[in-house]
Amino acid sequence: MARVLVAGFGNVLRGDDGFGVEVxxxxxxxxxxxxxxxxxxxxxGIALAQELLTRYDRVVVVDATERGGRPGALYVLHVDSVEELRSIDMHMAVPSRALGLAQTLGVLPREVYLVGCEPGKVDDLEMTLSAAVEAAVAPAIEQIQRLLTLDPIPRVPHDTATR
Structure with missing residues (x-):
């Protein structure tokens, strides 16, 4: 049985920034x-690194993600490297920092995915999602369910890896 962690990031006091937690x-x-x-x-974010110490096969990070799209646009990305996330993080406690720590500790799963949603409003004190981001929650859940049932990436033993 594969162990999969779904981790929701965000500040629920900043409107659309709370997307990951809401999902x-x-x-x-x-x-x-x-x-x-x-x-x-x-x-x-340290909570993610601490949880990954218990070893997972896959992690799905859910977060509000600014990529220049319209508010509510949904992004599903396979993350090949932690550095890839650095350019799209929005938080002081950024997912890339937590995943970077997990990588340093040798507990980062081989399979890392990001399910992100383009936020609309994140600057005001607001405890609800905008209509556009709210509409993205159900499709995000569907995408996460799909990611939970993907066949795993074949593992290559370290001693047989090609150069």
């Missing part, structure tokens, strides 16, 4: 494959 909260009411763990990281 993870709603996933609690959805049937998920055995071996799936949900984690509301919020803005405390």
């Amino acid at each position: 993870v909260q709603r996933l609690h009411g959805v049937a998920l494959p055995e071996g799936t763990t949900l984690l509301e990281v919020g803005t405390g």
